[in-house]
Amino acid sequence: MSGPYLIRGSVSLPEAELMWRFSRSSGPGGQHVNTSDSQVELRFDLARTEALPEVWKQRALERLAGRLTGGVITVRASEHRSQWRNRETAAVRLAALLAEASAPPPKPRRPTRIPRGINERRLREKKQRAETKRGRSARDWG
Numbered sequence: 001m002s003g004p005y006l007i008r009g010s011v012s013l014p015e016a017e018l019m020w021r022f023s024r025s026s027g028p029g030g031q032h033v034n035t036s037d038s039q040v041e042l043r044f045d046l047a048r049t050e051a052l053p054e055v056w057k058q059r060a061l062e063r064l065a066g067r068l069t070g071g072v073i074t075v076r077a078s079e080h081r082s083q084w085r086n087r088e089t090a091a092v093r094l095a096a097l098l099a100e101a102s103a104p105p106p107k108p109r110r111p112t113r114i115p116r117g118i119n120e121r122r123l124r125e126k127k128q129r130a131e132t133k134r135g136r137s138a139r140d141w142g
Contacts (some may be wrong), residue, residue: 005095007052007102014051014093019043022083022084039078040086042094047071063101073097 004012022037046052046060046068067073075097077090 004033005091007095007099011052011056013044013098014049017049017051018091019045022089033125036083038081038083039076039084039091040083042075042077042090043072043089044075044094045072045100046098050103052098060098060101061101064097 004015006012007032021041021043023039023041024037046057046064048071049057052060061068061071073094075090075094077086077093079084079089091103
């Protein structure tokens with residue numbers, strides 16, 4: 001593996017808490033396609049982990065509730081023919097998923113007023129357009 005996978009800041013995925021499972025992958029293959037276990041399934045126990053701060057963990061548990069099975073998040077990767085590359089892909093995908101799920105909520109939008117000049121200009125242009133269209137009517141053409 002290429003080292004610890006950073007979630008955000010100094011928080012990373014602990015290697016000891018990652019559970020790997022390998023199986024035969026569908027899709028393209030070479031001579032030993034039926035003997036190599038290249039599909040990767042990566043599982044991470046989100047409910048029991050101590051690696052994430054408590055606030056992040058609660059946010060992630062709420063946001064990923066539909067994807068969790070008994071508090072465990074599962075990510076699969078089988079795009080590559082190499083198990084090694086699939087491992088990398090799965091770990092990066094899990095880190096990105098956890099980073100997005102544990103991110104703080106966006107700041108609420110502060111409503112702003114439309115400046116009076118902009119509103120007046122819009123109404124003026126609207127009237128001008130109406131005049132142009134009214135001038136095209138065929139009722140005065142003899």
